[in-house]
Structure formats: structure tokens, C-alpha cells
Amino acid sequence: MNRTIDFTTITACGECCVGCQKKITGLCKGCIEADGYVPEWAASGRCKIHECARKHNVQFCGICDEFPCEQLPSVIHWNPDIVEHLTTLAEKYRLK
Ligand code: SF4
Ligand code: SF4
Numbered sequence: 001m002n003r004t005i006d007f008t009t010i011t012a013c014g015e016c017c018v019g020c021q022k023k024i025t026g027l028c029k030g031c032i033e034a035d036g037y038v039p040e041w042a043a044s045g046r047c048k049i050h051e052c053a054r055k056h057n058v059q060f061c062g063i064c065d066e067f068p069c070e071q072l073p074s075v076i077h078w079n080p081d082i083v084e085h086l087t088t089l090a091e092k093y094r095l096k
Helices: 048-055 070-077 082-095
Strands: none
Touching: 048 070, 070 082
16 A cells, blocks of 8 residues: 555646756646646656546556557657556556
């Protein structure tokens, strides 16, 4: 049983913006609040992962029927463990 994670604050890619300095200082609203239109993705308009998760009607990728899809590791290229991370998160989500 895992009651420590508030899944409403989990982003599409399995992160959590709560406590982020950019959010605290007002530089970024957080990707859930901004619906994916965050400064990091300003060049392309909107975070593709956030957009895709909303299209698939899932809070985060680990619980998507298409997980792990091809675009996920290529977009979240800075985290080589993204699939593993989201798999673990999905397991916790299913136990909640
Ligand atoms: S990569 Fe996208 S879904 Fe993940 S935290 Fe950033 S804006 Fe949110
Ligand atoms: S796992 Fe892939 S298809 Fe599913 S929401 Fe995430 S990015 Fe989109």
C-alpha cells in the first residue's frame, strides 16, 4: 500500500512540479497548471508528452495503453531510466 504519493500532482512524464524553484519563484506555473505550455517547451509551443497524455486521458505515461511508446524516451532524452521510472510509478498507482 502506498499512500505517500499524491498522483494529482504527478506530471505526464512522472515528475512533480511541487517544490520546484522555478515554480516557487513564479518563472513557471508547473506543467499541469499550464496545460503543458511551460517555458522549457516554449520553442515548440507545448510539451508533447503532456499533450499526448491528455489525448490518451491518462495522468501519466506509465498507465497509458501504449506505454512504453517510441516517442517517450526520445522526448525525455535526459532521463535514460524514464521507462523504468514510469513502470515503477504505475505499479504504485495500481496499488493505491
Ligand atoms: S517534460 Fe513535459 S510532462 Fe514532463 S515535467 Fe516537463 S512539461 Fe511536464
Ligand atoms: S506513453 Fe506514449 S502514447 Fe502514451 S501518453 Fe505517454 S507519450 Fe503518449
